[in-house]
Amino acid sequence: MLSNWFWMLSNWLYIMQSMKGVALATGAGLLLWLAATGSGETETDCGPCKPSISCRECILSHPSCAWCKERNFTKAGEADSSRCATRDELLKRGCDEHHVVNPRSSHEILENENLSENAEQGEVIQLAPQRIRLKLRPGVRESFSVSFRRAEGYPIDLYYLMDLSYSMKDDLENIKKLGYDLLAALKSVTKSVKIGFGSFVDKTVLPYVSTVKSKLANPCPDRMEQCQPPFSFKHVLSLTENATEFELKVSEQNISGNLDSPEGGFDAIMQAAVCSDRIGWRNVTRLLVFTSDDTFHMAGDGKLGGIYMPSDGKCHLNKDGVYQDSNLYDYPSVGHLAHILSASNIQPIFAVTSTTLSPYRELSELIPKSVVGELKDDSSNVVHLISDAYNNLSSTINLEHLQLPPEIQISYDSHCGITEKINKPRGECSNVKIKEMVNFTVSVEAPKQLCQQQSHGFKIKALGFSEELYVEVEMVCDCDCGDHEVESPYCSRGNGNFSCGVCSCGKNHLGKLCECEQKEHQDRDLEASCQNNSSQLCSGKGRCECGQCVCNSNKFHGQYCECDDTSCERHNGLLCGGEDHGTCSCGICSCNANYSGTACECSLDTSHCIEDGVVCSGHGHCMCNKCECDDGYFEKFCTRCPGCKTPCQLHKDCAECKAFETGPLHDNCQSSCTQVNVSVVPKQDDSEGWCNEKAEDAVITFKIKEGEGGKVFIKVVAKQETADQTRNIILGLVLGIVLIGLLLIIVYRITIEVYDRREYARFEKERKNVQWNEQVNNPLYQSATTTVVNPKFIIE
Known part of the structure; x- marks a missing residue:
């Protein structure tokens, strides 16, 4: 179904590409949104952790989720379900590290006899440990080591x-x-x-x-x-x-x-x-x-x-x-x-x-x-x-598992001397010598479905040998907060039980601290205290309990759930530019140091604007750590400006008209170059600071010096022919030589043709004058001098 949506959207984008950029951007955004949500999983701003009503539900929702059991952790109007978030998020929100409940997978070795070197020493032990207990939190992988040593003289x-x-x-x-x-x-x-x-x-x-x-x-x-x-x-x-x-x-x-x-x-x-x-x-x-x-x-x-x-x-x-x-x-x-x-x-x-x-x-x-x-x-x-x-x-040691529950995932890392095999379905080491020990790392992971079953366990053994390791599996599916109180005084003097920072109210009691009886909750006067300049209870983003708003999600808080921590402006698709730039607080971005702007999009750093110690090459200013160039300039440091003239280009025409009375300003040189004083000087030895500008078919060499009151002093050395003019002369000579050569070839060919025609005409004339007598024998012909006859041949 999702692939059909992609096909329809790609065709729609193709049709819309000739329209305004807004339409195209909107379609592309919708396409990206579908790609992000196509897996069917949704994540809150606290990461993959969804709001959960209990610590058990929280830790089962995702392997990275933790629970804060600290009393009074939640803000006004914030539901206890917001206690479920990643560990880093909880610490950032002020939960004390000792109050973060985040159970992890672990293992405990129950039996670990020493490995044998010789089979004649009594009971032979080649595999260790022999018994181990795994505590597995769903989705959290746990690893343990297994060793094997070949005993000498094994039966x-x-x-x-x-x-x-x-x-x-x-x-x-x-x-x-x-x-x-x-x-x-x-x-x-x-x-x-x-x-x-x-x-x-x-x-x-x-x-x-x-x-x-x-x-x-x-x-x-x-x-x-x-x-x-x-x-x-x-x-x-x-x-x-x-x-x-x-x-x-x-x-x-x-x-x-x-x-x-x-x-x-x-x-x-x-x-x-x-x-x-x-x-x-x-x-x-x-x-x-x-x-x-x-x-x-x-x-x-x-x-x-x-x-x-x-x-x-x-x-x-x-x-x-x-x-x-x-x-x-x-x-x-x-x-x-x-x-x-x-x-x-x-x-x-x-x-x-x-x-x-x-x-x-x-x-x-x-x-x-x-x-x-x-x-x-x-x-x-x-x-x-x-x-x-x-x-x-x-000499080949194969480590495999038996009786493994189908939901459990297991992999082996084999450490065979200098050789290692990582993340394989079984352990394997070859060419293992007698008394040599090899090690394996076994990694196990279980899904939350196993929390519904009672007992688990499996065996690991080295194929071809009698020893085996039994692995007990215990699922960590609940929280051990260590603060359980029955009819706790914290829950309105015994109106509920307290566990993991949350009150579980008894019959006919409601509220965060079980402070309300059910009949009080139905009183309209209490509902009025949940409204703030709005006809909706709790701004439509929560529910009213005992005259107090309980917000529907972690992203809403405040006395009337009026604050939305996901409604701030975004930069590059991230709320307030991401955690490195700033955080969203009640719809307004609170920027970190060195960032500014409504979406904390602007960096106050200028390091990306400076090159060779100059900000934006002197042709722009730094804004949000990027150069904003003056008109006509572009590139990262405003170094290029195709339409901009250099000082040499600006003063070239004045230098030419005043020094040589030529150029585009020749007719109005005095009026156009009133602030320019030009003098012709001999060639200088120093080469720095001289301008070489092309003027029609020549190059003018001059030096500019700016004086007070806008005066400009120009020293002109000479006006030299350009390489283009010299090149034209050479090209003309070459073309002349080529034409003369072609002319000589044509004259030669005409002369040969006339000569050949004359010789052919003379040949034809001589041939017609020759008289032939057909009856006269060829003077060069001589008849045969010997005749040979076959004596056996008789003509009848």
């Missing part, structure tokens, strides 16, 4: 999840020998390591696997080879420190098979994450190594097999560790999987072959704290890959 749980489709046959043989090497690699980082194993293929319905009975029993391409029946996910070994048991369980595994290329890995990851008790996850660093040589099925693909029910994110392993409801629930979505992994504190490592790196890298960008590594075709590099991936994950 690791690693669950190896392997694709057992037929294409991974060679890889399985290498995985069977993996246990000791994998434990040895991880124990170089920490002494407490546990490993487990699980495998997956795909859902056991068409079109994922063949449902032919023989293929369900043996899905191998070659019937002479034995494979185990297909399955979705099978948990084989819970987390253990026994490498021998790992190799034994893995060695019992056999390859399986399916039909399509994508695998059912998402089902396996989901069950490995949610079946925490069966897997044996500890509250330590949790790694899930996912190995495959192909892509993955995701939410929606289950419809191809007639599976429509979304994944419920719950554990469905039977007593044998098999995902028994895989044909009932669809594959998880990427978002669901990312949420479960983050909530379970599991960091996935996708070890995949080169042909599938691209889709898994895109998947890793959507799953926090995950990495992708290139797996060789036979998985021979898996130990090295896992070691590098773990170092990458553990």
Whole structure:
């Protein structure tokens, strides 16, 4: 709707541009007014704070609003709602600083254990503080610091999840020998390591696997080879420190098979994450190594097999560790999987072959704290890959929040040594070394809507680690003025309660101090005391209570609300030129020092009028710190005057007529130059003060000296030809030379033409005199002396 108004006004301004400037200015002013009010927010002269009936309503109206609780703060006729303004405005209006109620956001640390350096010292603490209480005023942001230090030797749980489709046959043989090497690699980082194993293929319905009975029993391409029946996910070994048991369980595994290329890995990851008790996850660093040589099925693909029910994110392993409801629930979505992994504190490592790196890298960008590594075709590099991936994950610290109320806004500043990341949706520091500490600044802001709710709180945690910070949120939605009095004597001897400088009147009592009973308020005699030479009560700008005017707004005051502090003249759109120039008091501008004028628009300073110590170059006077130039002069310091003559120009004609009897004043020289005395003198050595003025085709050099009684003495040196005259002579010579040259060229061309014509005529005459005999042989011709005949050629 507002855009339509702008379009209409712009067209109207275009039509009006040919009319008077007043119309155009009026239209432009209306356009600016619409732009200023288009947001739907209105602000009083006290800034963004609206008149409020209570301190609570005041502080909730805007983050910058404060309340003055001082008794007798308001003026005559001024409502208590005027106590709501910005802190600076209240202090300016005389409220004592100790009586300004302006609650701010704050925080209090409730639990802050020291950070650990070594995981073997007992309970490991890597995140501090552990508990904090935030007091948030709506719209006022509060910040607090969070520190993280990587402890040495932090325990690791690693669950190896392997694709057992037929294409991974060679890889399985290498995985069977993996246990000791994998434990040895991880124990170089920490002494407490546990490993487990699980495998997956795909859902056991068409079109994922063949449902032919023989293929369900043996899905191998070659019937002479034995494979185990297909399955979705099978948990084989819970987390253990026994490498021998790992190799034994893995060695019992056999390859399986399916039909399509994508695998059912998402089902396996989901069950490995949610079946925490069966897997044996500890509250330590949790790694899930996912190995495959192909892509993955995701939410929606289950419809191809007639599976429509979304994944419920719950554990469905039977007593044998098999995902028994895989044909009932669809594959998880990427978002669901990312949420479960983050909530379970599991960091996935996708070890995949080169042909599938691209889709898994895109998947890793959507799953926090995950990495992708290139797996060789036979998985021979898996130990090295896992070691590098773990170092990458553990050296990256990601700080994120959980269970955050949707209305609260939160941002992170990450201080990672010399690197800083400011105002990000999560904290992140990379390449953090063991025992190195990094710091984060967390900023939180809440809207006033949260004042209607009871309790709030959220968690902040470092992804991949067990520690977390719990943040209690307490909303500051009311004022703690500390002056509450029940049936206060200040409120007309107990007719009301007193709080935050204001009386809350009891039943049947009215007035600022609860001084009137309701029946008295209805008495017309009391209303008469609210009128001042006007038929309207309180000048039409307030209401009459107990014979006293209570004005409708902060901008009105006085016994009869007759004073309007917004009706003063404006300068540059600001009331009384702005606070730096003056203030409005009852319709009249009260100017500050160095300012004057009805709108305090005129500065008494003259610094902007002076150049080289001269005010306005001597051709004007300073008014409101700007030069007002004399007639004909302009520019900032009145330095230019195209129509004004210099002294040299004024006396040039007199100097010429008296010295040389030439020039425009030649005929009446004596009468026109009566006060001028001219003498011709030799050339002087000094060059200062001499005038060089052009007179027709010459330049007159002279010096002026003013004497008493208006007499002017002029010394004339000489009258010299100007450069223009010399230039004309040279130009004439050049033109003469050019004309002579052209004439010579023309004569030469005529001579050549006459000669050529004569020679051609002589040639024609000689040609006609020659006699030719056509029967006479050419004397230069000679016949052939040798004849050659082909002996094989016979003419029949």
